[in-house]
Amino acid sequence: xxxxxxxxxxxxxxxxxxxxxxxxxxxxxxxxxxxxxxxxxxxxxxxxxxxxxxxxxxxxxxxxxxxxxxxxxxxxxxxxxxxxxxxxxxxxxxxxxxxxxxxxxxxxxxxxxxxxxxxxxxxxxxxxxxxxxxxxxxxxxxxxxxxxxxxxxxxxxxxxxxxxxxxxxxxxxxxxxxxxxxxxxxxxxxxxxxxxxxxxxxxxxxxxxxxxxxxxxxxxxxxxxxxxxxxxxxxxxxxxxxxxxxx
Amino acid sequence: xxxxxxxxxxxxxxxxxxxxxxxxxxxxxxxxxxxxxxxxxxxxxxxxxxxxxxxxxxxxxxxxxxxxxxxxxxxxxxxxxxxxxxxxxxxxxxxxxxxxxxxxxxxxxxxxxxxxxxxxxxxxxxxxxxxxxxxxxxxxxxxxxxxxxxxxxxxxxxxxxxxxxxxxxxxxxxxxxxxxxxxxxxxxxxxxxxxxxxxxxxxxxxxxxxxxxxxxxxxxxxxxxxxxxxxx
Numbered sequence: 019x020x021x022x023x024x025x026x027x028x029x030x031x032x033x034x035x036x037x038x039x040x041x042x043x044x045x046x047x048x049x050x051x052x053x054x055x056x057x058x059x060x061x062x063x064x065x066x067x068x069x070x071x072x073x074x075x076x077x078x079x080x081x082x083x084x085x086x087x088x089x090x091x092x093x094x095x096x097x098x099x100x101x102x103x104x105x106x107x108x109x110x111x112x113x114x115x116x117x118x119x120x121x122x123x124x125x126x127x128x129x130x131x132x133x134x135x136x137x138x139x140x141x142x143x144x145x146x147x148x149x150x151x152x153x154x155x156x157x158x159x160x161x162x163x164x165x166x167x168x169x170x171x172x173x174x175x176x177x178x179x180x181x182x183x184x185x186x187x188x189x190x191x192x193x194x195x196x197x198x199x200x201x202x203x204x205x206x207x208x209x210x211x212x213x214x215x216x217x218x219x220x221x222x223x224x225x226x227x228x229x230x231x232x233x234x235x236x237x238x239x240x241x242x243x244x245x246x247x248x249x250x251x252x253x254x255x256x257x258x259x260x261x262x263x264x265x
Numbered sequence: 266x267x268x269x270x271x272x273x274x275x276x277x278x279x280x281x282x283x284x285x286x287x288x289x290x291x292x293x294x295x296x297x298x299x300x301x302x303x304x305x306x307x308x309x310x311x312x313x314x315x316x317x318x319x320x321x322x323x324x325x326x327x328x329x330x331x332x333x334x335x336x337x338x339x340x341x342x343x344x345x346x347x348x349x350x351x352x353x354x355x356x357x358x359x360x361x362x363x364x365x366x367x368x369x370x371x372x373x374x375x376x377x378x379x380x381x382x383x384x385x386x387x388x389x390x391x392x393x394x395x396x397x398x399x400x401x402x403x404x405x406x407x408x409x410x411x412x413x414x415x416x417x418x419x420x421x422x423x424x425x426x427x428x429x430x431x432x433x434x435x436x437x438x439x440x441x442x443x444x445x446x447x448x449x450x451x452x453x454x455x456x457x458x459x460x461x462x463x464x465x466x467x468x469x470x471x472x473x474x475x476x477x478x479x480x481x482x483x484x485x486x487x488x489x490x491x492x493x494x495x496x497x
Binding site: 034040041072077078080081098099100108139150152163167175176195203224229230251 | 390
């Protein structure tokens with residue numbers, strides 16, 4: 019039996035579907051708990067619905083980016099495994115590398131050589147083994163880290179808010195810096211033209227995202243335009259993407 | 266009334282979060298092995314232990330640090346419920362954190378508060394459901410979907426995440442402008458140094474040092490300025 023036929027077979031869809039469904043079940047459990055807890059601490063239905071709507075709108079763009087990354091995995095390890103690996107614990111970069119490590123240990127180069135049964139087994143095993151480390155440590159340590167955070171903040175609500183707000187800015191400044199610093203060190207290291215062009219474009223998209231968002235937020239706040247506040251992120255991302263693609 | 270709320274959150278909600286989180290987290294790890302069990306039992310495909318060990322060791326040396334560093338780096342942002350969910354579902358910095366944060370903006374709640382954590386949990390759960398739905402549709406339709414997209418749109422998709430990060434930094438930075446400007450400068454210097462190979466002596470530093478460094482430097486700066494503000 020052809021290995022890719024097996025990899026795309028009904029049985030693999032079912033085997034991979036169980037973990038994917040489970041990820042959704044976990045999300046629903048947490049959402050239900052949070053919704054009823056929200057009511058008890060004084061959040062209105064209206065606010066919580068707004069929050070969920072905003073998250074739904076925000077997640078569409080990045081989901082499509084993940085999807086376009088998943089398509090390369092679909093070709094190499096088949097639909098079911100690619101689908102499961104990106105719905106659960108996954109990130110595109112990690113999965114392709116892990117799959118490649120697995121197959122190369124038995125002498126098959128992912129994407130170039132024909133997939134063998136042995137290599138397919140190795141790819142799936144390696145992806146699973148290497149990814150559960152995150153879940154194991156996160157699940158083990160979440161309550162311990164919460165205790166440490168409370169100790170450090172001495173239970174002070176203001177300090178907790180400061181920690182969380184500062185951490186968010188830390189994460190996003192890290193992401194921004196990774197894009198805006200790349201053209202500069204790549205240039206110093208004399209990277210090839212194609213890599214340089216994509217680094218410059220990413221930097222431009224990042225800066226445009228910041229500038230457009232700044233202008234829209236200022237305008238929305240000054241004139242108190244409700245719909246603009248709600249849609250500013252979507253408009254910004256589309257605008258920055260289109261301008262960058264045209265440059 | 267305020268005291269009763271506090272008790273509910275601390276004594277009922279939080280323990281429930283940990284109970285669900287631990288149960289689903291560990292069960293999720295077990296379920297992740299179903300595909301390899303099916304491969305072994307139905308198709309008789311079992312990798313040779315030596316080859317698997319080689320692959321696992323190379324994987325662990327490439328990613329092993331991340332297993333520990335990422336949950337620690339992201340915990341101050343996503344909290345306990347967020348940690349349980351974000352690591353089982355993945356795609357943390359590119360989707361879970363943006364969605365949780367935008368949910369907080371829409372509900373007008375502060376991060377780090379009880380209401381803020383509850384709203385972030387809702388936002389994250391919704392983003393997981395949307396993400397899995399989009400991937401499921403994509404996986405079923407397969408490569409034909411992307412073949413339909415013109416090249417110009419495929420190229421533009423590459424710029425979505427950089428634009429999103431730039432926009433979100435502004436969204437959250439406008440409340441703490443001085444802090445954000447300092448952090449962008451620090452982060453730029455750190456990433457430039459990582460890119461130039463200054464930290465190559467740390468295993469896999471380019472994967473984790475940037476985020477870890479920025480989150481904890483930012484927290485340190487935040488707490489330092491907070492206590493300065495109190496003194497003056």
